[in-house]
Amino acid sequence: MPSTPAEGLSTDDAAVPTSEGTAEPIMLELVDEAGRTIGTAEKLSAHIAPGTLHRAFSVFLFDDTGRLLLQRRALGKYHSPGVWSNTCCGHPYPGEPPFVAAARRTGEELGVAPTLMREAGTVRYNHPDPASGLVEQEYNHLFVGIVGGALRPDPEEVEETAFVTPAELDALREKFTFSAWFMDVLDTARPVVREITGDAAGW
Structure with a gap:
């Protein structure tokens, strides 16, 4: 199994540079079915079929009118390139x-700090990616908040962004491919989404 992903991957998909200028593989936190930490694994190896259950996070940010920020x-990206998904998702470093990881990664990918971000539960899923053959075996921590400023997306991470209402999201899903995990995480987060956006937003 290779210790680092292939050449040409984005910052989050490649090795992490150290202060000495060398590279170390990105490590993930492995968990059991209850979400308890049981070890670590290199990022790419954890996603090779059948996949190894690991900790992840997903973020849903909204503007002041209740529109959801999609990316x-x-x-x-080595996994699910070019598909639409929630505002931000990724993996905490071990420990x-x-x-903290959700706020950090949102800033790295979108150049914006979330405000009023709240926990919105966890969801466990198993989703293969047909295009790459990789598998998402994740124990996912969900967060909902408000966009805290103007977006400055990192082009190595984000192809484009869009703010959508529920009706616009439905129309977008009919035309374009979304990440395999998108509806799992959105449906689980909906109670907190409604608290953050208000009933008038329609989520």
């Missing part, structure tokens, strides 16, 4: 609190 994943 289309960059075409250079990193999921809330």
